[in-house]
Structure formats: structure tokens, C-alpha cells
Amino acid sequence: MVTNTERHETATERTTDSRSRVWFGQVRAFTERCLREVMNSWTMLLTVLALPAGLQLFYGVLWEGVPTAMISSAAVGTAVFGAMYICLYIFGYLLAGDLEDRRYAAYRSMPLSPSADLSGRMLAGIVLAAVAFVLTILAGVVTGGSFAIRGLASVPVVVLAFLLTCIFWMIVAVPFVVYAKNERVAEYAVPLIGMLGYMGTGFNGVMVDLAPIEGEILNYLPNTLPTRLLVYHLVPADDWVELGVAPPAMPTGPEYVLLMVVYAVLAVVVGTMIVNKVLYKRGWWP
Amino acid sequence: MSRQEPTERSGDDERNQSRDRPCIRVSSLEKSFGDEGVLKGIDLTVETGELLAVMGPNGVGKSVLFSCLAGSDHPSAGTVEVLGADPTTRSDTTGFLLQDALCVDRLTGRENLRFYEQLHPNFTDDWREYVEALDIADDLDKRVENYSGGMKRKLELAIALSIDVPLYLLDEPTAALDLTMIQAVHGLIREKQAEGKTVVVSSHRPMDVEIADRIAFVADGRVVATGPPDELFEAVPTVVETRLSNAEALAEIARGGEVFQGNGGVRGFLSADSVEAVDLEGTADAEFEIVSPGYTDLFNYYTRLSPTNGR
DSSP, rough: OOOOOHHHHHHHHHHHHHHHHHHHHHHHHHHHHHHHHHTOOOOHHHHHHHHHHHHHHHHHOOOOOOHHEEEEHEEEEEEEHHHHHHHHIIIHHEEEEHHHHEEEEETSSSSOOOHHHHHHHHHHHHHHHHHHHHHHOOOOOHTTTOOSSOTTTTTHHHHHHHHHHHHHHHHHHHHEEEEEHHHHHHIIHHHHHHHHHHHHHHHTTTOGGOOOOOOGGGTTTHHHHHHHHHHHHHHHSSOOOHOOOOSSSOSHHHHHHHHHHHHHHHHHHHHHHHIIIIIIISSSSS | OOOOOHHHHHHHHHOOOOOOOOEEEEEEEEEEEETTEEEEEEEEEEOOOOOOEOOTTSSHHHHHHHHHOOOOOOOOOOOOEEEEEEEOOOSSEEEOOOOTTTTTTTTHHHHHHHHHHHOTBOOOHHHHHHHHHTGGGGGSSSGGGSSSSSHHHHHHHHHHHHHHEEEEEESSSTTOOHHHHHHHHHHHHHHHHHHOOOOEEEEEHHHHHTTEEEEEEETEEEEEEEOOOOHHHHHEEEEEEEEEEHHHHHHHBBGOOEEOOOSSSSSEEEEEHHHHHHHHHOOOOGGGEEEOHHHHHHHHIIIIOOGGTOO
16 A cells, blocks of 8 residues: 555655756757757858867968977867867857846746756867867878877876866856857957967976966966976877976976865856856856 | 646646636735835736736836736746746746747747757647747748747747747737737737736737737836726826827927827827816817827826826
8 A cells, every 4th residue: 555655755756757857858959959959050050160170271381390299288288278278168058048038038938957058068168079089180190290198097087177178268258258248259359368378388387488477387287287297198298398297397286186176166156147147047056 | 739747737737727816926026236226116917817008107017017927037026926826936836928038049030949849748749839920830840030020029929928828928929910910919819818828918009909808008017007908098197199290289288298209290188187277178170189098098098107106
């Protein structure tokens, strides 16, 4: 015989299941939609996917006679730039389109989860950034670079560093887009942040001689830290000073991974608050 | 019609809807953007299963009112209740057609439909019937950026009506549509009403008023008149028409000194005093002619001249 408590628990489980199903459905909706929007536009697709790989090929032509490990490091720096650029451009541009067309007024009238909205967009950004990253690394190989995983423990660090970079830089786009409410600002101005970060830190901290800033700070900035982590784990080299990647010493300790996690968590908290409060007008936290 | 499974809450709501309880209850609603007050004290009740047409000149705040009813905007003052709840805290009761806001231009019509199908737990397969009825079934694989204004409107309407909810808020659903399509849209709206749904429509078109149970006229941020079309017509003063060249003479006797464009001439509303003072029958060359008020006269009277409008 089924007791009232059991019946209540079954009903609660069913409601939770239903909510999870709806949440995942909404994540999928936003992911699919963002990917389709990009796929439907050859211009957008080429701009975001071919730009970093194209840059790497261009450098390859200029850098004849440069040591293999230096080309590899530069390719990682450019690949991270590509991921940042895509995250800023795609995430910002598509979000700005929704804002400019007043689509959020319609979304607010629907039972939508702001976290599903944010997660879906971020998932699409990560997929595109991953494609651009791999293409740029391949371009690095074509231009004479070589890559190898330092060890088994490098695999989660590389994956984590890449994901956290994407998450952080996508959220950076949110406040700019939300307060500018303009597709053009999102299309042209927001990606410039990535470009400035890349150029202003010597290819994201892999060519320290070119960077106007120097010292330990290159192991702490949200663009240079993941890049230097990735270089350490993907480029088969040991003499980083000779390659021009150090000083500072490479960020090899777990504390640097932890710092990246902190950056990403902070970004997600800020992004969630802005999406909840400003876009969905539902208070600061879900 | 086929349906995807609606959420439990929505199903319960519809079952629990009491005919005695209004679907919408708005009291002293005010909405400002900065210093600019758009809604200045709206009071409105919409009964469950009713079809209400909201009419008013451009820029009086109809879309803002709809946004408050849909829970998209928080009121600056006053209260809004939809099915007994604040719509900003509960968003599973309303289908909201907002002008040019639903469709993503870079996607095809079909991709847009798929997006909302995945997005809204109450989205149904009814869109298949609606795209046929609205004659856009063959255009679903084209990108929306290549659609005309009317096609875009039809797709948005198909999306909004495919969401199975007790209340539909349709902001100018027939804008940019030809006469045949307007009839088709009216058919779909009537179908929704026959299913027991409540429908609130904003419009400038007299044709849209013909299907309404009641009309609410909005002017200067307030609801200045509500009622069934027949009752509102009865309260309209005598309408007089004259030639364009005679506009000044009509203005002298017309209520508020205002005349409006008529069918090839100008029209004005006469107060009881004016009717007695002016010998309409005896006027040479029939300069003034009493005419039956149409929907345009109704619109002009309630939004520009009605005593409740402060004019």
C-alpha cells in the first residue's frame, strides 16, 4: 500500500524531473540557436573561425628560422586569443541582437530559466571557441610548431584552462552589451577588448619582450595566465627563458589553476547576477 | 489538434479557473520611464474567456500596458493580477505577441519555430495548422531576414498562438496583413476564444474591433472608456459630415471645436445644444449631413473628445 509520504515523494521527484527536463531543453534551445545563427552566416563563421588560424599562418610566413618551440608558444597565444575573441564576439553580438530587438521582453513573459539562457549561450561559445582553438593549433603545426602533452596530469589542466578562459571572457562581454544595448558596439567594440589584451601582453604573455608590462603579473592576468599554463602543458620545451616566454617563471603550481577557477567563478557570479537582475528583472540571484 | 504535454501547473490553472474570477485585474497601474509617465493610473478588468480589444492612438502606452500584463515590465505603481497572481512572479500563464520581437532574423522560419518549441514547456504542435492557415508553410525554410513585414508578423503569431496558456496578449496582430489574412487571424483568435482562452488584442483597425466582446480605449495613459461596441456606439453624440471647404463652419459648432477626416469630407460631433441650434434639415445645399457613426468615429470620440478623456 502506498503511503501519503511515498506519494508526496514521488510527486516531488516527478516535479524535479520535469523541471530538469525543461531546464536542459532551454539550455539546448539557446545553444542550438546560437550555433545555427553563426552557421547561417558565412561572414560570421569565417570571421570568428578563420581569423586566429589565419593570423598564425601569417606569422608563420614572417617567422622563418624561428625555433620550433617559439612558434608553438606563439600559436598557443594566438589560439587563446581566438577563443577570447570568439567568446567576446559571438556571445556579445548575439546577446546584443536579442536586447536590441526587445526579445527579452518576450522572454520575461515565458517560464524561462535565466541560468539556462546563460548556460546555453556559453555552451555554444565554448563549442565555437574549441573549433577555433584546434584550427589555430593546426595552423601552428603547418607553420613549423610542434605540440605534445607534458603528462597525463596535463590533460585535465589543459581542458580546465581552456574552459575557464572561455567562461571568463564570455562573461566579460555581458556588462558591455547589457549597458550599451547596441549590436554595433557588441560587434566591433567588445572584441577589441580581446585584441587589446592580446597585443598589450605580448601575444597573451608568450613573448614577454613584446609586452609593455612585465614581471609576475603575467602569471595573474586572466588572458596571460591560461595561455602560459597551456604553453607549459602543450609545448615540449624546458628552457623558457631562451624561448622568450620567461621570466616570470612558468605557472606550474596548482595555485595557478585555483586562481583560474576563482576568476571563472567570480565571472559566473557577476554574469548570473546581471542576467537575472537586468535582463530578466527577477532580483540579483536565481 | 495535437499538443505537447503542458506543465502540470498550467493544466491545473486552467482547470481551476473560475468563471467568477477575472482573468486580469489592473488597479491604478502607473508606469514611468525616468521622468516620463506613460501609464497614469490604468484600471481594467478582463473576464475569463473574454476577447478585449485595446484601442488608442500611437504612443499612448498600449505596448507598455501589454508588457505589464505579460509580466515583462514591473509597474511603477498600482497592481496587476493575472489569474490571481502577480505576472512578474509567474510566467506560465501568458502568450505574448510583441511587435517584431519574437523572431530571430538570421534563422529560418522553421529554425525559429524549433527554438521556441525547445524553449517553452507549453509549446504545442499547433504551429503546423497555423502556418497553413496563415499561408507561410512554404516559406519556412527561408531566412526571416528575407521575409516581408506581413510574413514576419504571421510567423510571430504562429509562435505566440502555439503556446498553450490561458491568456493571449496580442499587440497589433494584424499590422501589415492584407484583408484576407486579417480574416484568417480573426478565425484563429475566435478558435482560441472558443477553447475558453482569454484574448486581449491591441489594434488601430476597425476590423479587429468587430470580433471583440468589449473595447477599452486608452488615451493619455488611462483607460478612458470600456464596454461592448454597441453600448459605446450608443454613447457617441450625433456625427455630422460636411465638405472639406466647410471645415471651419463645422468646427464652430462641433464638440471641442475639433473636426476629423471623414469619407471625402470632414466630420465632427455635435453636443445636444448644437443639434438644437443648428438647423441641419434646413441648411442650404445640405452643407451638414448627419451620418451614422463608424468605428473611426468611435475611436476619435473616445480617444480625443470623450469627457472622460478630459477634453
